[in-house]
Amino acid sequence: MDFELSDEQQLFRDVLRDFVDREIRPVAREWEASGRYPTEIVETMRKLGLFGLTIPEEYGGLGTDMISFALVFEEIAKGWMGVAGILGSHSLSCWLIARHGTPEQKARYLPDLATGRRRTGIALTEPDAGTDLQGITTTAVRDGDFYVLNGRKTWITNARHADPLPVLCKTSHEEPAHRGMSVLLVDAGTPGFTVERDLPKLGYRGTESCEVLLEDVRVPGARLLGGVEGRGMQQVLSGLETGRLNVAARALGIAQAAYDEALSYARSRHAFGQPIGDFQAVQLKIAEMASQVQAARLLVYWAAARSDGGHRVDMEAGMAKAFASEAAVSCALNAMQIHGGYGYSKEFIVERLYRDAPLMMIGEGTNDIQRVVIARSLLAGKATIG
Known part of the structure; x- marks a missing residue:
C-alpha cells in the first residue's frame, strides 16, 4: 500500500503548481470580479497539453492516468476553480468520444480536441430535468440521413466554445x-443551434454557463x-464517473486553498498581543480543516x-465527490471565520472560495444522489467496505 505519488506524477504536479502560481493566482481576483474570460490561461493550458487529458496518445492526447487527471483539477x-471548469466539461466530453465514438468520429474530432484547437462540453441538463436525466424532453427525429433536433438545455459549461457539443436527447x-x-x-455553427444568455x-x-436553444437542428x-x-x-x-472524480478533485483544491489561507492568517x-493561532478556538478549526483536507x-x-x-x-467516485465537496464548504466557512471581517471582503481569497464551494455539492449529481448510489452499490453486493 503506497500513498505517495510516483516521480512522474510529482514532476507533473510541480509543473502544474508553477503554472498556477505564475498565471492564475496573480489575476484570479481581478478577472473573476470583472467577469473577464481567461483567454491567456486557456492558451497556456493548450500548450501544456491539458485539453488532451482523456484523449489517447494515438490521437495526440496525453492519455493520462486518473491520479494525474485528479492532480490537474x-x-x-x-x-481558481472556475478555470478548472473549462477543462472539466471538455475532458468528460472527450472521454465519451474516445470511449464510445465510431472510428470516423474519433478521427474527425479527437486530434483537434487534444490540442485545444477545438473545445467541447456536454449538454445534459434541461430547465425541468437535472438529476432526473430520464425526464429530458429534447428530441431527435430521423429524417433521411439526418436527425432533426429540438429542445432546450441549460447550465451548459463551454457552450460558446463547444465544437462539437454532445447533446443528450430522445431518439x-x-x-x-x-x-x-x-x-x-x-457542430458549432449548425443552423438552429443557438447559445443564448x-x-x-x-x-x-x-x-460561461449558458442556455442553449435547439430549433430544427439538422444533425447528420x-x-x-x-x-x-x-x-x-x-x-x-x-x-460521469470521470466527471465526479474531476469535481471531487476540484473540491479538494478548494478545501486545500481554504486551509492554506486560514493557516497563514492564523x-x-x-x-491581544499574540498570533490568533495561539488561541485554542482557532487551533480547533485549523485541526478540523487539516483532517478534512487529508481525508x-x-x-x-x-x-x-x-x-x-x-x-x-x-x-468510490460518489464517496470522494460527496465527502470532498462537503469538506470544501466546511473549510471555506471555517477559513472565513478565522479571517473575521476580512473573510467577508472581496480583497481576500476566502470570499471567493466560500462562493465557489457549494457548487461542488450540486454539480455532477447532488450529494444526496451520491449517497443513494453508494448505498445501492453496497446493498447489491457490487462493492464492499473493509
Missing part, C-alpha cells in the same frame, strides 16, 4: 425512458455517438487509483 482549483419513446436516449454531436452565478466564474446521422441509437444514457453514466494576524485527499486518490486499476468506481 486539484491544483488549478486551488488557484425514440421506448420505455423505460433510458432505452430511447442517444447522444448527438452537434450566460446565466448569472454566485460563483464558478471564469467559464454520422454524428450519432457510437452509431447506434438507444445507448446515450449508458454512455453518459459511464462518463500565524500572521495578532490580537478528502485519500478518498479522491483512492477512487482515482481504483479507476486506474480498471474497476468501475460508481461508489
Whole structure:
C-alpha cells in the first residue's frame, strides 16, 4: 500500500503548481470580479497539453492516468476553480468520444480536441430535468440521413466554445425512458443551434454557463455517438464517473486553498498581543480543516487509483465527490471565520472560495444522489467496505 505519488506524477504536479502560481493566482481576483474570460490561461493550458487529458496518445492526447487527471483539477482549483471548469466539461466530453465514438468520429474530432484547437462540453441538463436525466424532453427525429433536433438545455459549461457539443436527447419513446436516449454531436455553427444568455452565478466564474436553444437542428446521422441509437444514457453514466472524480478533485483544491489561507492568517494576524493561532478556538478549526483536507485527499486518490486499476468506481467516485465537496464548504466557512471581517471582503481569497464551494455539492449529481448510489452499490453486493 503506497500513498505517495510516483516521480512522474510529482514532476507533473510541480509543473502544474508553477503554472498556477505564475498565471492564475496573480489575476484570479481581478478577472473573476470583472467577469473577464481567461483567454491567456486557456492558451497556456493548450500548450501544456491539458485539453488532451482523456484523449489517447494515438490521437495526440496525453492519455493520462486518473491520479494525474485528479492532480490537474486539484491544483488549478486551488488557484481558481472556475478555470478548472473549462477543462472539466471538455475532458468528460472527450472521454465519451474516445470511449464510445465510431472510428470516423474519433478521427474527425479527437486530434483537434487534444490540442485545444477545438473545445467541447456536454449538454445534459434541461430547465425541468437535472438529476432526473430520464425526464429530458429534447428530441431527435430521423429524417433521411439526418436527425432533426429540438429542445432546450441549460447550465451548459463551454457552450460558446463547444465544437462539437454532445447533446443528450430522445431518439425514440421506448420505455423505460433510458432505452430511447442517444447522444448527438452537434457542430458549432449548425443552423438552429443557438447559445443564448450566460446565466448569472454566485460563483464558478471564469467559464460561461449558458442556455442553449435547439430549433430544427439538422444533425447528420454520422454524428450519432457510437452509431447506434438507444445507448446515450449508458454512455453518459459511464462518463460521469470521470466527471465526479474531476469535481471531487476540484473540491479538494478548494478545501486545500481554504486551509492554506486560514493557516497563514492564523500565524500572521495578532490580537491581544499574540498570533490568533495561539488561541485554542482557532487551533480547533485549523485541526478540523487539516483532517478534512487529508481525508478528502485519500478518498479522491483512492477512487482515482481504483479507476486506474480498471474497476468501475460508481461508489468510490460518489464517496470522494460527496465527502470532498462537503469538506470544501466546511473549510471555506471555517477559513472565513478565522479571517473575521476580512473573510467577508472581496480583497481576500476566502470570499471567493466560500462562493465557489457549494457548487461542488450540486454539480455532477447532488450529494444526496451520491449517497443513494453508494448505498445501492453496497446493498447489491457490487462493492464492499473493509
